[in-house]
Amino acid sequence: MKSLVILSSLVALSCGAASVELYPIAQVRLSQQSLFRGAVKADVSYVKELDVDRLLVPFLREAGLPAKAQAYGNWESCGLDGHTLGHYLSALANLIAAGEDADGVLGKRLAYAVSELKRCQAAYGDGRCDGVPKGKEIWAAIRAGDVGIIFKHWVPWYNVHKTMAGLRDAYELAGVTDAKDVLVRLCDWSIGITSKLDDGKMQRMLDQEYGGVNETLADVYAITGDRKYLDAAKRWEHKRVFDPLYKHEDRLTGFHANTQIPKFTGLARTAQLADDAARWDAADFAWRTIVTRRTVAFGGNSVGEHFHALDSFAKLMADRQGPETCNTYNMLRLTERLFEHNPKPEYAAFYERALYNHLLPSVNTEKPGFVYFTPTRPAHYRVYSTPQNCFWCCVGTGIENPGRYGRFIYAHAGEDTLYVNLFIDSELKGVLRQTTDFPESGKTTLTFLKPFKGTVYIREGERYAKHTGDWKKGERLTAERNMDYHVEMLPDGSNWGAVMRGPIVMGKRCGTKDMFGLFANDGRMAHVAYGPFGTDELVEYRDVNKPLDTTGLEPFYKIHECRYQIYWEFTTPEKVAARQAAREAAAAAERVRDRRTRDRVRPGEQQPETEHDMAVSRNSDKGFHAGSHWRHGSWFAYTLDPKGAKDLSIEATYWGNDGGRVFDIIANGIVLKTVELKGEHRGRFFTESYPIPPEVLKVRADGKVRVTFAATNGGLAGGVFDVRLMEK
Ligand SMILES: [Zn+2]
Structure with a gap:
């Protein structure tokens, strides 16, 4: 937006199809002192x-x-x-x-x-x-x-x-x-x-993940010139996902993220070879909605490999499975195609963001290995692959990435127009040498290796600066971009933000305690950082009313083998104190409740269930949800011991989204209450209390209480997450 004049000149330039070409990897050399x-x-x-x-x-x-x-x-x-x-x-x-x-x-x-x-x-x-x-x-x-x-x-x-x-x-x-x-x-x-x-x-x-078969078929058309491969590529276009894109509708929520991106790259490749404006537009819309509405500061998207709802990144801020590296690898391949069609600075800006802040940090240089998930949850950590044990998708794309670091630095339109997209210390063979210490500083110097007459576009952040001239061999062109600190909030409007210096995501180290599985073994799920979450003392928040404090921050790409924070909640000390007080009050209430508890079963957990003489119907099942175990079934029962207490009630905990379930709470054969779950407490647990009349305790000689949950409508009783025998 800052450079309307330059942007408009680019739009004019890009009206012709495929006006710009990235230089092949073979024409670019990273220098020995390059950051990469x-x-x-x-x-x-x-x-x-x-x-x-x-x-x-x-x-x-x-x-x-x-x-x-x-x-x-x-x-x-x-x-x-x-x-x-x-x-x-x-x-x-x-x-x-x-x-x-x-x-x-x-x-x-x-x-x-x-x-x-x-x-x-x-x-x-x-x-x-x-x-x-x-x-x-x-x-x-x-x-x-x-x-x-x-x-x-x-x-x-x-x-x-x-x-x-x-x-x-x-x-x-x-x-x-x-x-x-x-x-x-x-x-x-x-x-x-x-x-x-x-x-x-x-x-x-095509409902099942197929990578980018459409892309390679289109590539084979380009290699052979035989149109049957282009026709075949079009057969591999997944309509359920593509059709909304043509209408500029984002229906991606809930889809497996990295299943889709390679298809979009194939769509762009087909658009390029078929010279098809509608396909270009759909591929560009896919890119745009993902980058502007679904992407975090370091360039990754999705949580647990799936696109989350557009209006909330909350799950991403809480989950141990952050964005996946091979998803971003594929986003960059898509970006390359779109850039060649229309060299807009926002494509290049995204490329740089993801390259420096997601792909580069996904490689451990000290002990070579690759990262699968990059959690955004504060004070969590990443795990690294080991060569003989780990054969994840992100190892596959991980080993591909470093050889491609030179792919996007330079492009050209004909003989007389050059693009410098990235500040990376490197050489465009026979054309120019780029010298830079970016991102330490925002400066770069181009030295021409042969005479060049024409236009050089140098991208400085969100715009291209246009330089026109007639340079002799050995002459130089310099550029500098803004590297100020700033805060970038999440696209969902929440109070979570990342601290950036120029395009670089800054992080803070949070210690190295309990990073279980840091160097992954050959376990099927060893790519997930399954160690405990960082405790509250490790997680910082930022005072929204204070100037930005950058003490202790360093580029995220420098942080390895460590817990880290790259997203902060921007709030006030009052709100944090109020939340802390609420947490303490809840903990105090829980302690009182624990003192009143005479006996307790956690349904779905093997040991407590066995200890409480569990019996269940044949269709009974158990599981784990929102941090707690549960059980349901036509019926299931436990025996609890009041340990001499007389004035008692049963408390049972349910998940508020469960509905359509009608069941009796039975104590020693006497029905205390018929419960109906209606899904009325969405997104949280809730607890109900059922007083036990004195005659119930007289049924058994041992004074214990047999508690049975039994469905009355032919359906399921539960799920029950907690059962307690309480003294009043
Ligand atoms: Zn992967």
Whole structure:
């Protein structure tokens, strides 16, 4: 908004289709002193530690060939077998193109992996090339029209897409020609598998995560020029998700987030190749609604991998599963496409935000490893992958990222217009050298390596500054941008905010206590930081009436192996004191209640239930909700001991959203009350009290009380979260 003149000149410039091209990775070199150097080094070491023969095992197995090594564990042997290899091809290709393969080891690995895939594909015979367990059965069923089979398996098409994308990158970025042949045959095979499905079946199949199959099919159209691949790409457009985008409606709430982003990248790629304005517009709307309404300061979105309601980020501020790294990786690939179509500064500003504050901090450079979730909950922590144990989606994209750091720095429109999108110490080969200590300062210097006549757009925050001139070799152009501190509040209008310095998210360290599973093992869910939440003393708030205090803050990308705070509640000391007083009053009331409690069962917890002589109906079930265990069923019963007390009542706790449940509270065979849950206390627990008449206590010789919850309408009694025998 600050630079309307410059923006309007850009709009004029971008009227022609695909007017701007990002320079390929191979033309950009990060310098040795670049901030990103450590992460690149860590990545090279990590990919070298992976054993390509172990990654190939699922492919050889499915192709009926003998394995040369032992399969990896974790996600590589519990249903998603083989997904990592495609990422591995992409990672190697990126690093090779970026000039990070001085000893040639990565190039040899890549050529070997592709030759092995070629051998597998030949053994399959029909063009198939994946490591999907039971793939033969799955693909035959889909070919015959049974798309429902896919929902019984862990995302087979997502898995295939990783191999497709890896082969594409091996060919396009590292020039492995065999990769192209394997890729084209694999795409032909995928077209064959789905060719007999009608639109209804195809769309039903697309309800399951499929990565960006539409994108790679479009890419193969670009590689071969054969239109059938572009037509195929369009068949892989998921209407349920795409249709609202064309109408500029955000219906994303509740959807699995990272399932959608790669589809949008495919949509943009198809728009680019088909020169289709409607598809461009839909892809841009998807990007815009996610970035402006669903994204936190560091560039990530979603909680527990799902899009939350637009009007509340509360769950994100409380959950241990913050935004996912591979989601942001995919958002940046989408951003690259949109930028090439229309080089708006907001695309580049988002790219920078996510690159510095989410992707870069997701790499541990000291002990190479990658992050899955980045919690926004204050005083929580992230866990890191370890090379031989962890084969998560975010390890796959994690190893791809560092080789792509040079991808967005420079772009051009024809011969006479250059874009400098990011301040990163680097060289655009043969054109210019960029020297900068950004983000320590906001300055950068461009030194021309050859004469250049034309326009250079340098992005300074939310705008491009336009420089027109005729520079000689060795001449310089300098720029500086604002690096002031400021606060950025969440898009939901709540009082949570992040402290930024320029585009950099600032964080505060909160100690290292109890960071269980910091370096993940091979457990299926080891990517989640399951240790206890940070205690209240570790969590800071900020006084909304005081000037911003930046003491103790440092760029989030510098914080590793530590609990941290990157979001603060902006409030007043009075409100915090009132909340503290309310908490203390509640704790005091709870202590009084505990003193009156003669006996207690926590339904759904094994030990307390056993100790209280539990009996249940055959359909009884238990679970965990909002921090508490529960039980329900046609009936269930416990025996509680009043320990001599006479004036008693039963207290039972329910979840306020439960409704349509009618049941009796029975004590020693006598009905005390018929309860009806109507869902009238939404979003919270509530407790009811049922006085026990003296005759109930005379029923049993041992003086105990058998409490039974029994449905009266043929439905369920409960769920009950707490049962207490109280003395008045
Ligand atoms: Zn992931």
